[in-house]
Amino acid sequence: MIKLFITSSCASCRKARRWLQENGLPFNEINIKTSLTKQDLIDILTHTDKGTEDIISTHCELYKQLNLDFTTMKFSEFIKTIETYPLLIKRPIIMDESNIQIGFNEEDIRVFLPQELRTIQRLEILEERWFKEVSNSL
Known part of the structure; x- marks a missing residue:
């Protein structure tokens, strides 16, 4: 099952949803502000390549105001900080058993489609490009 971590005010979150x-994929929507759990955070972090660096929004005003250093923070402190300030997390976060996408990227999100559907879409794109090239050469 796909998990979609969002906030209601986020335009990228609405695009991901x-x-x-539109692609008929079932998902469990989790509001970062109200429903994010410690286990959710652990699951997210285990899917990332760089841990907290991948999920913390260092460009947001809140991060700048708090002047936090996650590189020296203990894990328990990190969890408490995010529980207190959940909007420090980048969003949306889209995750299943083996994939994670942080932020919305229309190309990368296709990883959540079943393999056979990705193959069909890829063939349709190639066919469309081929027709354009043939039409342009005539």
Whole structure:
């Protein structure tokens, strides 16, 4: 099952939700502000390559105001900080058993499609490009 971690005010979150719905993919929506759990954070972090560096929004005003250094912070402190300030997390976060996408990227999100559907879409794109090239050469 796909998990979609969002906030309601985030435009990228709405795009991710719409994309999942349009592609008929079932997902569990989790509001970062109200429903994020310690286990969710652990699951997210285990899917990342760089841990907290991948999920913390260092460009947000809140991060700058708090002047935090996650590189020296103990894990328990990190969890408490995110529980207190969940909007420090980048969003949306889209995750299943083996994949994670942080932020919305229309190309990368296709990883959540079943393999056979990705193959069909890839063939359709190649066919469309081929027709354009043939039409342009005539």
